[in-house]
Amino acid sequence: MVSGLGVIRGHMVTMRRFLLTFWRDIRQGKGLSRRGGGHLLVDLFRKPARGDEPRVQQDFKTDGLFTVEYPDERLPVYERFRVLPMLVYDTEDGNVRCTSCNICAKVCPPQCIWMTQAKSPKGTVVPLPEDFYIDMDVCMNCGLCSEYCPFDAIKMDHNFELSNYERHQTHIFSLQDLLVSSEFYAKTHPEAWNSADEVAERGKVAKKKDQRLQKALAGSKTAAAPAKPVPQPARA
């Protein structure tokens, strides 16, 4: 039994994989280039521009070298990939979709969402958030808030490059930090954006807005429409 054949056979497996790595690279013309850096030898010292890094899709056919050389190349970001929540406002009119209905705060498992509803000067309720905080030191990136939001207002961001040097000032995201445009959302979540549900919801909202506009236009002769407290988007 102690012939050592098993060990040798095992080593053949590693040897095979070792050689395969080179064979694949040569066959795919990647023998001399760094994968993250383009196709020339000089690219060894040049990095692709931020955001232009090649995406490496790996699937069941992947063989050979398995490494994805972040940050010079990246794994594909799947649409459902979730890191922190973000709040969507409509690009065309700056309307924040959130109506502060509190459902996200109600489903949030670690209870990391705080919000207050906006009030008009008269004291009536305005369906907009006055304040919206997410404590990202508590958030568990579970995505339940975006899953159960009836207004498609809270969605999960894909940005995972959030490292920083300080937490007490920066890790509580306020409304300003959370807002993103619907244009950005449509770009990062094309599948969801084009899904029947969201298209229908957008249609409904557009219709409602149109009605409100007509109403406001009709009444604008008498008084200026009450300005909605639309927070300025922090990033697009």
Place this chain on the structure above:
Amino acid sequence: MANPTISRPEWSTVIDSVLQKELEQHVLVTSWDKLLNMVDTVYNWGRRSSLWPLGFGLACCAIEMICTASSRFDIARFGAEVFRGSPRQADLMIVSGTVTKTMMPMIARLYDQMPEPKYVISMGACATGGGPFKEGYNVVSGIDKYLPVDVYIPGCPPTPQALLNGLIMLQKKIDGEHITNAPWYRGDVERDIPIPVLGPDLIDLRTVELTAERTALGLAEVREADLPKPSKIPAPQPEAEVVDASGNGAVGAEAAKPPSKIDLIRAKARGETLPAAGSAAPAAAAAPAAAKPAKKGKRALARPSLVWLGDEGLKELAARLDAELGAGTVSIVQAGLLVAPEKLVAVALYLRDKNPIKYDYLASLQSVHYEDCIEINYQFDSTIRPGSLIELRVRTAEAEGQGEVPSLYQVYRGADFQEREVFDMMGVRFTGHPELKRILMWEGYAYYPLRKDFLEPYYEAPAKVFPSRVDEGFGQHFRAEEVNPHGTNLKVPQGFTDWASLSSGSDPKGQPLLPGAIDVQELGTDQFIVSMGPQHPSTHGVFRLNLRVDGETIVGLKPVMGYMHRNHEKIGERNTFLMNFPFTDRLDYLTSMGNNFGYALAVEQLMGEDSRPPERAEYIRIIMAELTRIASHMWSIGFLLNDLGAFFTPALYAIEERELILDLFEWAAGSRMMCNYFRFGGVAFDLPPGWIERCRGVVNDRIDKKIDEFDRYLSQNEIVLDRCKGVGVLTPDQAINYSTAGPVLRASNVAYDIRRAAPYSIYDRFDFDVITGPNGDLYDRYYVRLLEMRESAKILKQAVRDIPDGPILPGKKSYQIKVPAGEAYSRVENPKGELGYYVVADGSGSAYRYHVRSPSFINLTALEPMCLGHTIADVVGILGSLDIVLGEVDR
């Protein structure tokens, strides 16, 4: 006489004075500072390019950290591949995961042992600020409370790419350092951290005076006085008979019976003798009790689990027990047998040895804190006739420290850790248990945390949603620290005065568990005790072993755990049912899909037929569960070989396959590890377009080949055979008696697989074999896992072939889940073994009691008998073959 200065015009160059100034400013080294700056550049470059992280992982994030170090992300590209096992050789501490109070002294110690310069990366939400577990009683709200943190990486968990991003951030920070003001070259900066002490709570010695002062003032008690407390419900009473009696007119005649039963329970709760025990119980079993008017609210069907003995069988069994052991031994309460405490051992012995269906397997044991009693309940199954699960209940006094129940340690050794857990969490004593010590918390911790009257330091409300989040006017953000009088996750009983006794050198966690001396005659060597862990590269997490070795032979072994106890159950009792899904992900973080599955089944059992998943959802669930099994077994085999000394190659190969499966999870569910994909009655989203094709590719064209490669690579390797054959043998009887589960049990030649024994979901439709090993040694446990992957692939092939189209949820998606009151125990065959969820619902939005029967935890019970007589090198392999995950061991 000095030589006159020779001035040779051709040697001197006339430089434009402006240029001269610029050169001096930017290029020339004209001052000491500038010279140092140049040194800085080289010095910083050297350090930033060779950061050696401490091989130190705490929780889920550690898995991502390991992935970062392995084939796909390859942290070696940053010069950081040398994960050091010893802090003395490392200069980067990646705090990866939940920092618990139990672990905190160890972390401080490790940090102090690291040589300067040293850096700390806080990875993930938990390490940064407590994360989702922040509200727990055993969680430190942020490692920065103790250590100086250089880089925070948000995310839960941060993906490996995010960790690499954090590492790059750290490198940038290092680039900006100057020799002149680096703290480690300054004599006046003390960088060592005083070790916090495990006293009545985790006490930070830097602020101990303040803590003592505030404790003496009783500020915590004052705060708690105004808070709404969790309400307690009465224990279920025997009313199953009511349904059977179908006596519409029997209301008045039998009205006397139930109160007597309640009196009995109350008497028991007061700790009085039980004069009525003999007479009332059989009456309840034999004579139909009063038909109570329908209770308000829906009740779930009374059954302990989906597959069980059945009402008829239970009645028969109750009658038999009464006949054998004297009338009044048992009575049927909500499809479980209520046993008088003094008869418990006799009943267990009868069930194990004499009953026609031999109940030889103690599946689970847990406790519930009711208004009038603490109930300990036991789920038994038979490995000879699987699927005939029964539940036993024992009730004892409710008051703190009063409860006492006979131990089943001598009948079922699997009760060992579980009874200790009940003692730790509820304060119920088990008479006859030889080592009734706290298991998850430490000796000296002031509270019994799972009692309903224990409020955590950050307690806000009995159930989520917390009013401060939704009520108008309270939506302003605050940190939990702000509500606690100590400003941190700390609560000490007002009566505590013994502050002087707190010492950094104490070890209340491990001290009571030093294994006793067994004299080995033939060896003339001295015995000594080795504490292995909780920081050890081979313990698969923060797990600790106290070993007594005689020379090299192990003569005693005690597992010490709780270093990652993050209060899953306590938090689970406050979560709404839906909220708990993402928390289950974080139990066994390698198998989050399987954890979701079990939890979904438990609540669906209560919800009944309304929540029956549609066909497509069932298939998706099976596909996900089996992919998880392959991913988990891959990991386990890879790291078993790692433990056996094959270093990293098998693990790297295995992780590649796991990564491809994780890609599938990320695509469908949105996260690599914390999938949070199941919902009651189905799954969260339908599979994205193209998913099933890639899954088919992985399943049909890849997995089998890779498993074959592993088989060729490892199974006949002589070194593997030498290290594994005959090591850590667990006989079938032992395996059953120690309540081991999963591959560990099956490797001992017990064909007990929940997918067959108590089929759930649609497992009964698939063709697969239950793999068993002949010898129960380390090799069999390895090989059973390998073969099980093949069986999983077989199931997957059938599932991806047959998956139908259709809806994925029975109704509309809603966050308001209505769960009828009742009790459920669901079991799934997770990769680690039988994962059980015990849920008591009281009709409200959250579980009244929520308990996880974790296979990793209970499998550890068998570690001691497996290891005795072997060497420490073998212990590492044996522990690897148990495949524990600390998130599940400690919960």
